[in-house]
Amino acid sequence: MIGPLVNILINGLAYGVLLFLMAGGLSVTMGLMGFANLAHGSLAMLGGYIVVGLMRDYHWPFLLTLPAAAIGAAIAGWIVERTIFKRFYGGKELDQVLLTIGIVSMTVAIATYVWGSTPQPVRVPEFLDGRVHVGIVDVGTYRLFLILLGGLLTLGLVLGIERTTFGAKIRAAVDNRRMTVSCGINVDRLFTLAFAIGSALAGLGGGLAVYLVGLDPSFPVKYLVYLLIVVVVGGLGSIQGTLLAAIALGICDVAGKYYVPEAGAFVLYAVTVLLLLWRPQGIFGR
Amino acid sequence: MVALAPRIPAPSVVARHLFLRRSRWRWEEIAFWLIAAASFFLFPGHHVLITQALISGLFVVSLDLLLGYSGIASMGHAAFFGIGAYTAGILAQQGWGDPLLGLIGGAIVAGAFGALCSLLVARLHGAALLTVTLGIGLLCYELANKWSSLTGGDDGLQGMIVQPVLGLFAFDIDGNVGFIYAFVVIFIFYLLARRLVNSPFGLALTGIRENIRRVPALGISVRFQLMMAFTISAAVAGVAGALLAETTQYVALEVLSFDRSISVLIMLVLGGIGNLVGGMVGAMVFIVARDQLAAVNPVYWNFWLGLILCVVVMSGAGGIVGFLRRLGDRIGNGR
Numbered sequence: 001m002i003g004p005l006v007n008i009l010i011n012g013l014a015y016g017v018l019l020f021l022m023a024g025g026l027s028v029t030m031g032l033m034g035f036a037n038l039a040h041g042s043l044a045m046l047g048g049y050i051v052v053g054l055m056r057d058y059h060w061p062f063l064l065t066l067p068a069a070a071i072g073a074a075i076a077g078w079i080v081e082r083t084i085f086k087r088f089y090g091g092k093e094l095d096q097v098l099l100t101i102g103i104v105s106m107t108v109a110i111a112t113y114v115w116g117s118t119p120q121p122v123r124v125p126e127f128l129d130g131r132v133h134v135g136i137v138d139v140g141t142y143r144l145f146l147i148l149l150g151g152l153l154t155l156g157l158v159l160g161i162e163r164t165t166f167g168a169k170i171r172a173a174v175d176n177r178r179m180t181v182s183c184g185i186n187v188d189r190l191f192t193l194a195f196a197i198g199s200a201l202a203g204l205g206g207g208l209a210v211y212l213v214g215l216d217p218s219f220p221v222k223y224l225v226y227l228l229i230v231v232v233v234g235g236l237g238s239i240q241g242t243l244l245a246a247i248a249l250g251i252c253d254v255a256g257k258y259y260v261p262e263a264g265a266f267v268l269y270a271v272t273v274l275l276l277l278w279r280p281q282g283i284f285g286r
Numbered sequence: 287m288v289a290l291a292p293r294i295p296a297p298s299v300v301a302r303h304l305f306l307r308r309s310r311w312r313w314e315e316i317a318f319w320l321i322a323a324a325s326f327f328l329f330p331g332h333h334v335l336i337t338q339a340l341i342s343g344l345f346v347v348s349l350d351l352l353l354g355y356s357g358i359a360s361m362g363h364a365a366f367f368g369i370g371a372y373t374a375g376i377l378a379q380q381g382w383g384d385p386l387l388g389l390i391g392g393a394i395v396a397g398a399f400g401a402l403c404s405l406l407v408a409r410l411h412g413a414a415l416l417t418v419t420l421g422i423g424l425l426c427y428e429l430a431n432k433w434s435s436l437t438g439g440d441d442g443l444q445g446m447i448v449q450p451v452l453g454l455f456a457f458d459i460d461g462n463v464g465f466i467y468a469f470v471v472i473f474i475f476y477l478l479a480r481r482l483v484n485s486p487f488g489l490a491l492t493g494i495r496e497n498i499r500r501v502p503a504l505g506i507s508v509r510f511q512l513m514m515a516f517t518i519s520a521a522v523a524g525v526a527g528a529l530l531a532e533t534t535q536y537v538a539l540e541v542l543s544f545d546r547s548i549s550v551l552i553m554l555v556l557g558g559i560g561n562l563v564g565g566m567v568g569a570m571v572f573i574v575a576r577d578q579l580a581a582v583n584p585v586y587w588n589f590w591l592g593l594i595l596c597v598v599v600m601s602g603a604g605g606i607v608g609f610l611r612r613l614g615d616r617i618g619n620g621r
Contacts, residue, residue: 030413087600093412094359098555099599101548105592112585225420225544232417266428273421277406280414 006137008255014143016250017150018212020243021205022223023230024157025077025198031174031237033089033191039080039100040202041220041227042107043073047203048215049111052120062124066207073203078196085195086188104220111217119216142211149208153201154243161239170194174237229272234282241284309484313614314607315563319473322570326465333461334533337468339573341529344472346553346565347479348522353551354560355483356515357495358407361416362423363523363550365403368542370396370524372430372437375537378446385451385467385532392528393521400520404513420547427542443537457533464533471529475522479562482518491515552591555598558605567606 026040047069054060054068080103088096123129128145131138161167172180173187181187209215230249234241249268256267279285295303325336345367352358370392377383377391403422410418430437437443450456455463482488490511493501501508531537540546549572557568580587603609 034412036413036416084596084600093416094353095599097359097361097416098551099596101552102592102595102599105588105595107592109585109587109589109592112588117585221544225424228413228417228420232413236413262432266425266432269421269425269428273406273418273425276410276414276418276421280410282414 003137004258006135007139008258009251010137010139010143010147012251012254013247014146014150014212014250015254016247017146017154018205018209019226019230019250020246021150021153021201021208023227023234023242023246024239025195025201026227027231027234027237027239027242028170028174028194028198030231032170032177032194034093035085035089036093036096037085037100038097038224038228039103039107039220040198041223042104043077043199043202044206044209044223045107045111045215045217045219046076047073047206048210048219049115049120050203051207051210052122052215053115055122062122062128066204069207070200070204073206074196074200077199077202078192081192081195086192104224107220108217111219115217117217119214120210122210122215124211146208146212153204157201157239166190166193229268232282233272233275235285236282238282238284241282245283305484309480312561312563312611314567314610318563318566318570319476322469322566326469330460333465335573335577336570337461337465337533338530339570340468340472340566341526341533342550342553342573343566343569344475344529345523345526346550346557346569347476347562348519348526349550349554350559350562350565351479351482351522352515352519353554354562354564355488355491355495356512358512358516359416359419359551360407360519360547361420361551362426362544362547363419363519364542364544364546365423365426366396366400366520366523367527367530367546367550368426368430369399370527371531371537371541372443372527373524374528374531375443375446376436378448378532378535379443381447383447383449384453385448388448388532389471389525389528392524392531394524396524396527397517397521400523401513401517403520404516407516408509408512420544423542423544423547427539427544430539430542437537437539440539442539443531446531446535446537448532448535457535461533468529468533471525475525476562476566479522483562487511487514552595554605556594556605558607558609561607564605564607571606 022041022044025043026037029035029037029040050069050072051062051065054065055062060068084099084103088099124142128142130141132141132144133139134144161170169180169185169190172183172185173190177187206215206219226249230242230245233249234243234245252268252271253265256263256265260267275283322336322340326333329336345363348366349360349363352360352363373392373395374388377388382388382391407415407418431439434440448457451463451467455467457463457467483491490501490504490506493504493506494508494511498508501511527541530541553568553572554565555568556572557566558564576587579590598605603612
């Protein structure tokens with residue numbers, strides 16, 4: 001009775017960490033610039049393919065490919081932000097949605113062309129592959145690794161946002177963009193940097209996700225909905241809210257699949273719609 | 287002295303003049319409908335495809351009524367299309383196979399669901415609106431998928447028996463009757479949609495899109511207008527869905543899919559938002575291009591689709607119809 005429950009909690013937590021890594025940057029993007037970037041999942045997919053590609057073709061060790069995935073996604077995000085996205089800040093939301101959907105469609109096609117439509121397997125090192133006995137249950141080592149890594153990153157992010165000057169500038173810009181600009185802070189550059197960091201997180205999340213949820217070219221479409229739900233329910237621009245929403249969604253999803261598999265994602269969507277009707281600005285939104 | 291006073295027309299006369307100018311037929315509209323009608327004779331082997339394009343066109347027009355005139359972006363509009371399709375399909379399956387009855391049923395059920403959703407949606411905007419409309423679309427898909435005793439689930443709804451139109455014209459395998467039936471119904475709804483957007487109601491909606499704060503100052507309730515627009519849009523989408531079910535005599539789960547919600551948005555942007563005919567043109571171009579390109583390689587289709595979408599959005603040219611209009615204006619000025 002207790003055993004499965006603990007397992008569900010741990011699996012859900014690991015899944016939630018993945019969702020948080022992939023959605024964290026999106027939350028800042030949408031909160032800071034009001035830019036609805038539905039193509040954020042494409043950056044996560046890029047991270048996943050970097051991990052798979054480097055391991056298969058160049059025999060890099062798994063742990064080394066993770067920073068490479070983060071850096072690759074950061075560079076890609078930075079380029080796209082500077083060349084395309086920046087023209088659409090403050091523009092019509094519909095244009096942003098359509099533009100980024102177009103980018104999702106293109107990246108799906110490119111990924112299919114380059115890597116094929118079959119799911120890509122990944123072999124993690126042996127010390128991450130097994131199971132360990134924790135208290136009363138057996139837990140996959142990889143999930144513990146994810147939770148640990150995710151916990152460290154979250155701590156770093158929260159400290160970075162709460163304790164550094166850069167974080168203070170970001171918070172100021174989310175709160176009141178015009179006031180921040182008039183204080184002499186270059187919000188444009190701030191945002192480019194935030195966007196690159198968010199992209200790096202997404203790339204890392206995508207790389208970590210391969211082992212757990214698999215990787216194929218439909219990845220950005222599959223996770224578009226989940227990322228949007230996490231960000232909007234959590235509250236735009238709120239790291240804590242995004243983290244909470246991601247973990248709640250992760251646990252609900254795993255628990256739902258275990259206890260009521262016949263309901264599918266129905267419950268999830270229904271809860272999301274009801275939550276947003278109750279608090280349109282998200283749980284932690286202003 | 288009275289005779290020398292300047293002749294200023296009464297406000298009602300000015301208003302009528304403005305409405306008449308707004309509702310005048312433009313050349314792109316006339317061209318589109320002439321070509322659509324002529325295609326019955328020009329492409330006899332492609333009636334089924336063109337019928338589908340026209341039906342998608344009506345679906346896009348329903349979205350245009352909502353998005354182009356009131357500014358609400360729905361990411362789950364396939365919900366209403368699919369509900370219309372399933373309503374007509376289930377009616378025909380249960381023995382009420384009269385096509386017009388199916389249309390009315392589709393419109394009523396989809397419209398009622400739209401009215402229900404409008405109660406929720408009219409309070410939201412921005413990212414929350416996107417997510418909730420997306421969620422409503424996904425909910426309907428999941429519901430239809432799981433409730434297979436009613437909808438046939440993943441296998442689709444089978445066993446529809448659609449009676450002849452007006453009891454006279456039976457649907458044939460070449461899709462001739464289906465083409466004419468769909469064409470007439472869609473043209474009538476196009477005329478109704480034109481009438482609607484050129485009415486004071488349509489002007490009020492445009493006002494909401496342009497400046498949501500000033501509209502209440504004119505004594506118009508934004509909430510009520512948006513709810514009406516949402517309901518009407520949902521009902522028209524339901525008619526389009528019912529038409530698809532009747533002409534194909536089958537309802538696939540795909541009618542409710544996220545893909546369909548997205549492609550209707552794409553068709554609208556491709557053709558041009560906010561002028562009704564843009565939706566018809568966008569759907570025609572989209573469906574024919576997909577038929578041609580996806581047959582070659584579905585992967586390339588995705589790529590070109592994304593690229594076209596990016597180019598249309600970045601150019602800001604207002605889609606195909608916007609481009610044609612400017613081209614027409616330039617030629618007109620050059621003369």
